[in-house]
Amino acid sequence: MTTSIPLQSLSENTLFREGDVFVLFGELFGRGYATGLLDQAKAAGMSVIGITVGRREDDGSLRALTTEEHAAAEENLGGKIINVPLMAGFDMDAPEGTATPTDLVNEMTIDGWQEHKLDWDHLAKCREAGTERFKTALAEIMAQLDGMIPAGKNVFFAHTMAGGIPRAKVFMAIANRIYKGRGKRHMPSQALLDSDLGKLILQNFDDVTANSFGHLLDASAAIRNRIEAEGGEVRYTAYGYHGTRVLIGGEYQWQTYTSYTQGYAKMRLEDHAKAAWDKGIKATVFNCPEIRTNSSDVFAGIELSLLPLLTAFKTEGGGAWADALWQRCQDLLKDGVQLEDVLTKVSDYQKSELMQGFYNFPAWPMQNSADQVEATVGTSQEIVEMHENRKELISDELSQHVLSATGELIFTETSAPSGPVLWLDHDMVAQVLLRANG
Ligand SMILES: NC(=O)c1ccc[n+]([C@@H]2O[C@H](COP(=O)([O-])OP(=O)(O)OC[C@H]3O[C@@H](n4cnc5c(N)ncnc54)[C@H](O)[C@@H]3O)[C@@H](O)[C@H]2O)c1
Structure with missing residues (x-):
């Protein structure tokens, strides 16, 4: 792929109706992307079925939810x-009685991790054990789901x-330096990729973010065949990230957050959808815009990609709803600071020669550089300073709208999806919100 494939037009739901089944493949926590899609499914009268990632005991073992946790999770989901x-x-995961990858990562130190070598034969056995555990649980889930x-x-x-960051203190310290470290604290993301630690993490990202989708496609084959034989239809969607077209200098231009280490796994996720599509299965990865969620908060400055959405509302037609949103965002700023000042700061950053060098689609995901992190994190912090309250940010307000917009874009496109990989850019996000609030 040399360019992104943007979704080009708004659709309508022509397939899903009262009593159809929406299966959320991932547990719902708080303010994430899935809430927008779930709202659409509920509004269409679909019944909702979810799964749980389970909970870890203090010794690291994985268990099902207790009765209370189960009830609370069902309440939160609004479904079984x-x-x-x-x-x-x-x-x-590890063969009985041996060290898990997280144990091994915990042996690393902040000074020695770059040279620290891992036992790849052992890690291959851990990976096999993890895959086996996942596939066994998934088979049981599919058996229960079939009856529902x-x-x-x-x-x-x-x-x-999506995820896969090991719970190890040393990694948290490294991640802080890679994604937030400025000046002397800067750590090149390439250093992580070159290390054994980085290679292990990339494998884990692949399994959580991408291969879980492949397993879902495989394990649901029997259900898919039954539903189709009975006259129903089956669709699969997944959330991708592969940069977004946003307004930069009056034109929609592809840009990306840098450095996005999960990018390799996200491309593998796209490959799973393409392979399924080639077999006649309607599976689509929707590459979504940058927003602030529990999962994306580690990426300092990710919200800089989101702020130009305000301008997209005007470009796509504006109106009373967009004006009110502009006013709400203006009200979050300190006295004397204009929303236009914020947008000019973002635009200067995105138009800079430095950042333009990173907006290179075929080279994605590019590694960070000291001056780029300085610009990304520095601009982000300056914009936070322009707010009245650093806990009430314009990017939080906009994130809510984007997750509801993508919910509608994904839900409506999925009746008759046009391809296995589609980008939801700021033009379509603005259009669908203006349509919904017009
Ligand atoms: N936030 C963004 O800017 C952004 C942009 C584009 C795409 N996305 C994608 O949207 C999706 C939802 O992410 P979000 O940002 O809304 O955050 P989120 O924290 O709400 O969602 C993350 C999901 O991953 C699941 N998960 C995490 N670790 C897991 C594991 N080891 N095994 C199984 N499931 C696991 C969680 O249960 C949760 O459902 C992800 O695929 C993410 O990559 C996010």
Whole structure:
């Protein structure tokens, strides 16, 4: 792929109706992307079934939810949850009595991790154990799910899993330096990729973010065949990230957050959708815009990609709703600071020669550089300073709208999806919100 493939037009839901089944493949926590899609499924009258990643005991073992946790999770989801723990990745898996990858990472030190070598034969066994555990749990979930979907219904599988950062203190310290470290604290993201630690993490990202989708496609084959034989239809979606077209200097231009280490796994996720599509399965990865969620907060400055959405509302037609949103955002700023000042600061950053060098689609995901982190994190911090309260940010307000917009874009496109990989850019996000609030 040499360019992104943007979604070009708004659709309508022509497939899903009352009593059809929406399966959320990933646990719902708080303010994430899945909430927008779930709202659409509920509004269409679909019944909702979810899964859980399970919970870890103090000794690291994985268990199902307790009765209370199960009830609370179902309440939060607004649907049934199949209580079989489905944690992806192998960071906590190992053959009985041997060290897990997380144990091994915990042996590393902040001074020695770059030279620290890992036992790849052992890690291959851990990965095998993790995959086996995941596939066994998934088979049980599919058996239960089969009995929960009546004949003649359509089914929407929504994959939301992403992650795979091992729970090791040393990695948290490294991540802080890579994604936030300025000046002397800067750590090149290439250093992580060159290390054994980085190679291990990339494998785990692949398993959590990408291969979990491949397993879902495989493990649901029997359900898919039954539903289709009974006259229903099955769709799969997943959330990708591969940069976004946003307004820069009056034109929609592809840009990206840098450095996005998960990018390799996200491209593998796209490959799973393409392979399924080639076999006639309607599976689509929707590459979504940068927003602030529990998962993306580690990426300092990610919200700089989001702020030009305000200008897109005007470019796409504006109106009373957009004016009110502008005013709400203006009200979050300190006295004397204009919203236009914020947008000019973002635009100067995005138009700079330095950042333009990173907006290189075929080279994605590029590694960071000291001057780029300085610009990204520095601009982000300056914009936070322009707010009245650093806990009430314009980017939080906009994130809410983007997750509701993508929910509608994904849900409506999925009736008759146009391809296995589509980008939801700021033009379509603005258009769907203006349509919904017009
Ligand atoms: N936030 C962004 O800027 C952004 C941009 C584009 C795409 N996305 C994607 O949207 C999706 C939802 O992310 P979000 O940002 O809304 O955050 P989130 O924290 O709400 O969602 C992360 C999901 O991953 C699941 N998960 C995490 N670790 C897991 C593991 N080991 N095994 C199984 N499941 C695991 C969680 O249960 C949760 O459902 C992800 O695929 C993410 O990559 C996010």
